[in-house]
Amino acid sequence: MKIGIVCYPTFGGSGVVATELGLELSRKGHEVHFITYSQPVRLELLGANVHFHEVHVPNYPLFHYQPYELALSSKIVDMVKAHQIDVLHVHYAIPHAYAGYMAKKMLHEEGIELPIVTTLHGTDITLVGSHPFYKTAVTFSINKSDAVTSVSQSLKDDTQRLFSTNKEITVIPNFIDLEKHKPSVKNCQRDVLAEPHERVITHVSNFRTVKRIPDVIHIFDAIQKEIPSKLMMIGEGPEREKAEQLCTHLNIEDKVVFLGNTNEVNKILCFSDLFLLPSQTESFGLSALEAMASGVPVVSSNTGGLPEVNINKVSGFLSAVGDVKSMSQNAIQILKNTNDLEAFKKGARSTAAKFDIHQIVPAYEEVYKTALKNCISI
Ligand code: GMT
Numbered sequence: 001m002k003i004g005i006v007c008y009p010t011f012g013g014s015g016v017v018a019t020e021l022g023l024e025l026s027r028k029g030h031e032v033h034f035i036t037y038s039q040p041v042r043l044e045l046l047g048a049n050v051h052f053h054e055v056h057v058p059n060y061p062l063f064h065y066q067p068y069e070l071a072l073s074s075k076i077v078d079m080v081k082a083h084q085i086d087v088l089h090v091h092y093a094i095p096h097a098y099a100g101y102m103a104k105k106m107l108h109e110e111g112i113e114l115p116i117v118t119t120l121h122g123t124d125i126t127l128v129g130s131h132p133f134y135k136t137a138v139t140f141s142i143n144k145s146d147a148v149t150s151v152s153q154s155l156k157d158d159t160q161r162l163f164s165t166n167k168e169i170t171v172i173p174n175f176i177d178l179e180k181h182k183p184s185v186k187n188c189q190r191d192v193l194a195e196p197h198e199r200v201i202t203h204v205s206n207f208r209t210v211k212r213i214p215d216v217i218h219i220f221d222a223i224q225k226e227i228p229s230k231l232m233m234i235g236e237g238p239e240r241e242k243a244e245q246l247c248t249h250l251n252i253e254d255k256v257v258f259l260g261n262t263n264e265v266n267k268i269l270c271f272s273d274l275f276l277l278p279s280q281t282e283s284f285g286l287s288a289l290e291a292m293a294s295g296v297p298v299v300s301s302n303t304g305g306l307p308e309v310n311i312n313k314v315s316g317f318l319s320a321v322g323d324v325k326s327m328s329q330n331a332i333q334i335l336k337n338t339n340d341l342e343a344f345k346k347g348a349r350s351t352a353a354k355f356d357i358h359q360i361v362p363a364y365e366e367v368y369k370t371a372l373k374n375c376i377s378i
Pocket of ligand 1: 208285
């Protein structure tokens with residue numbers, strides 16, 4: 001099949017899922033075309049089966065906001081015609097599903113029917129998409145997609161609750177390449193960042209309010225009072241500066257390392273002992289799954305799709321959003337005793353194995369086939 005993929009090229013989960021999916025589809029022999037405003041961060045290798053088409057939005061002084069959807073839908077039309085694309089898969093509803101619909105409509109005028117598959121990722125539904133300013137257009141784009149998927153049952157339920165749509169939604173959970181995230185001692189540079197007797201705790205996110213970064217710091221503060229440890233903070237975002245100030249205020253700045261954005265998260269995870277994800281909302285929690293695949297137990301909140309990923313008392317623990325005390329106690333329980341820690345590490349890896357890329361990606365191929373067969377003509 002020739003598949004077009006529209007996504008955000010940044011470090012966020014939806015872009016990572018779209019990129020890893022495209023790469024796996026290309027390995028399976030499909031021709032994959034990424035369409036976005038810059039090369040996706042995890043798309044390191046372009047090859048015979050993997051192509052990248054950049055969307056340019058020329059700056060024009062009349063526009064207060066540059067019309068990205070317009071440039072994107074034009075690019076989709078040109079690319080579909082030039083490469084005879086069979087199906088377009090858009091990741092994150094805003095504005096990709098809307099631009100996909102416009103492209104579909106323009107192509108229809110030329111006698112070309114393009115099936116659109118929309119994958120809902122989380123904040124495009126729970127935070128941004130359900131805002132009154134966007135809701136009408138998001139509902140329309142969901143209803144007009146040929147197929148809609150969501151990354152968890154919880155996100156499907158949220159979509160049906162928040163939007164007036166009878167659209168069938170197929171749950172296809174996020175996935176992981178277990179080979180890439182093998183817990184391994186090779187390439188680990190633990191000694192650069194922590195002392196041999198210290199436990200290593202890690203958090204990865206885009207440091208937005210929804211991630212409850214102060215909770216991460218407070219949980220770590222409670223841990224380090226009982227167990228010698230270091231905290232690795234990976235990612236960039238609006239809450240980073242405040243987080244650094246909080247560490248100074250708590251007098252733990254020498255125990256917290258801010259590493260910024262990196263493509264080498266698995267190299268930090270391979271020597272981590274615990275992953276923290278106390279989010280306010282989380283449709284799935286791909287970063288938690290990546291940690292688990294590396295054999296790192298997770299202490300998280302129980303919001304959204306997290307209970308579908310992090311299995312309480314097996315791969316880690318779940319607590320109510322904001323319950324820093326319970327999360328701290330759970331973290332200490334996992335880290336205190338080496339035998340318990342080893343059991344949780346095994347539990348994390350075996351739970352992650354249920355999300356094996358080779359088991360999940362065929363579900364997307366099925367959705368493409370169905371969308372091709374039932375393509376709505378407009
Ligand atoms: O977590 C973020 O803020 C990034 C966001 C994105 O769209 O890039 O992540 C969402 O999609 C991921 C991939 O499907 C999910 O694993 C995340 O749980 C989801 N984030 C939220 O729901 C907050």
